[in-house]
Amino acid sequence: MTEPVLELSNLHMSFGGLVVTxxxxxxxxxxxxxxxxGPNGAGKTTLVDQITGRLRPLRGTIRLAGVDVTRLPQHRRTRLGLARNFQVTNLFSSFSAFENIALAVAEREGRGLSLTSMRGFPSDVADQAEDIARRMHLAEVGHRRVSDLAYGQQRLVELAIALALRPKVMILDEPAAGLPAGDHAMILDALDRLPIHVAVLLIEHDMPLVFRFAREITVLAEGMVIARGAPEAIRGDERVRTAYLGTRS
Amino acid sequence: MSDDVSTAERRVPFAASLRSKHRLRPAELLPLVAVAIVPLLGSGYYPLATQIAITVIFGLSLDLLVGYAGIVTLGHGIFFGVGAYASGIASVHGWGDPVSGLFIGAAAAAVVGVVQGFVVLRTARFTLLMLTLCSVFLVSEVANKAGWLTGGADGLTGVMTGPLLGVWTFDLDGRTGYLFSATVFVLVWIGLRGLVHAPFGQSIMAIRDNPGRAEAIGMAVRPRLLIVYTVSAAIAGTAGALQAEIDQFAGLKNVGFEISATILVMLALGGTGRLYGAMAGPAVYLIAQDLLAKINPAMWQLWLGLLIVATVLFVPGGLSSLADVFRGRGKR
Structure with missing residues (x-):
């Protein structure tokens, strides 16, 4: 076995008396x-926040590509290869889709402080951004302001930004949230085309999407891992069913 | 109609659309025309035009914060004042060279900017606004009490500005002062235009749009804001130093809350986030003030206030946003 690219060990987090992880x-x-x-309130988003650095766990460690990042700020983790999307669309609203992607490309290349180009972005950054947009089927709407895009397209811009960072690990927090079921195919299609070497952690409520995408599933309930395994095993797991449907007592 | 637009969009590569978005538009050269016209008007206009040039430099530095970085501050007068005092104090102690005096003012303001910015940029919005307000009161009280350095309430007397580049003296009709101020304004404008159209400027605007997202694509948000804050402080310090050199005086009026608030009003009048608002606002404000004070010396502030209220009501984006209206109409 090769070394894991993302490794959480014994993470603990609580808000006051409430243990969330x-x-x-x-x-x-x-x-x-x-x-x-996991059901609502299982602590999924809190866990994501700890991985990405918005929250700091009380105990435990997070290693990214062999580096202990537990105490590193968010932007340093991103530079080490961790990309995320947001559950609620969260873009640079006064910029076009292309520019949103180009901002990420420029940062990944460490050119965010550059003063060398006076055309917004150097042309090689622009070309890369356009290429990524094309792969995400965004080339035709790339010139529009992201705030003018359809919601599904905004979700794709989210994914494109994450891709532009060339991550080792991608945390996808409900990439299909807020989309009608008919648009899920578009997101699934985009997920299928993610680079194969990238490790993806998908947090999602939509079970058909989860079972189509995942090769391994972890189930979280009340801050604890209650099951882990291949999708078929999870589907038949009694504890998972109880956690989702509640216990009769 | 919309189909036409999307096919047209499809043909334009991103790099080409960036070129057209960031190109120099003919209208952007209007400030240069204005600068060139002033000497033709006769020497009576030099003092007003000089004051406009200095205020525009100050306004540009504030627009970088308010319009591009999204940092609204009520304490920008600190940097103007520190720049004015620094070059004034240097002059009192025998260093009256006007060009290096600007660098002294800029450097002093940048140092204060780094220190103050390090503290206030840990907060955002309302808290930040209050902290900048506290800072401005603090600094003006220091300027008031440290009489041995600043001259206190009487101001700094004995400022002597030497000849420009050792050749041109600052004469009474104000020609040298105007040409010097206008030159500094043009240089600051070129520099800032380059900055905001560079990847650095784009990243600052990205932080303004969405700091959380900016952090998530790998930006060190706070250090980057501190860089912009310091650049802005240095430019404001340059404007202040220029003011002290032209007036051959620096006093409490250069540093207080009033100048901080006035420049923000001027910027709102002109419009933020496009550099040209920072030129139109101070120019219109100061020209209107000049005219109104001549027509009605007792009540000019009332008329100026009404002008500003009318602008906010009818042109909420500021005077420079009228350019979009004209451009939109031209296309139709």
Whole structure:
């Protein structure tokens, strides 16, 4: 086995007396397609926030490509290869789709402080951004302001920005959130075309999407990992069913 | 109709559309025309035009913060004042060279900017606004009490501005002062235009749009804001130093809350986030003030206030946003 590219060990987090992450461990290998599911309030988003650096766990460690990032700020983790999208679309609203992607490309190349070009972005950055947009089927609307795009297209811009960072690990927090079921195919199609070596952690409520995409699933309930395994095993797991449907007592 | 637009869009590569978005438009040269016209008007207009040039430099520095970085501050007068005092104090101690005096003012303001920015940029919005307000009161009180350095409430007397580049003296009709101020304005404008159209400027606007997202694509948001804050402070310090050199005086009026608030009003009048608002605002404000004070010396502030209220009501984007209206109409 190669070393995992993302490794959470014994993470603990609580708000006051409320334990939201209870001894969670998780590891993703290169090219993983891992889904994190769980009922509302299971602590999924809190866990994502700890991985990306918005929250700091009380105990436990997070290693990214072998580096302990537990105490690193968010932007340093991004530079080490961690990209995320946001559950609620979260873009640079006064820029076009192309420019949103170009901003990410420029940062990844460490050219965010550059004063060398006076055309917004150097032409090689622009070409890369356009190329990524084309791969995400955004080339035709790339010139529009992201705030003028359809919601589904905005979700694709989110993914394109994450791709532009050339991550080792991608955290996708409900990439299909807020989309009608008919548009899920578009997102799935985009997910299928993610580079194969990228490890993906998908947090999602939509079960058909999860079972189509994931090769391994972790189930979280009340801050704890209650099951982990291949999709078929999870589908038949009694504890998972209980967690989702509640216990009769 | 919309189909036509999308096919047209499809044919334009991104790099080409960036070129056209960031190209120099003919209208952007209007400030240069204005600068060139002033000497033709006769020497009576030099003092007003000089004051406009200085205020525009100050306004540009504020637009970089308010319009591009999204940092609204009520304390930008600090940097103007520190620049004015620094070059004034240097002059009192025998260093009256006007060009290096600007660098002294800029450097002093940049140092204060780094320190103050490091503290206030840890906050955002309303808290930040209050902290900048506190800072401006703090600094003006220091300027008031440290009489041995600043001359206190009487101001700094004995400022002597030497000849420009050792050749041109600052004469009474104000020609040298005007040409010097106008030159500095043009240089600052060229520099800032380059900055905001560069990847650095784009990233600053990205932070203004969405700091959380900016962090998530790998930007060190706070350090980057501190860089912009310091650049802005240095430019404001340059404007202040210029003011002290032209007036051969620096006093409490250069540093307080009033000048901080006035420049923000001027910027709102002109419009933020496009550099040209920072030129139109101070120019219109100061020209209107000049005219109104001649027509009605007792009540000019009332008329100026009404002008500003009318602008906010009918042109909420500021005077420079009228350019979009004209451009939109031209296309139709």
């Amino acid at each position: 209870n001894d969670v461990s998780l590891s993703l290998a290169i090219g993983a397609r891992h889904a994190l599911i």
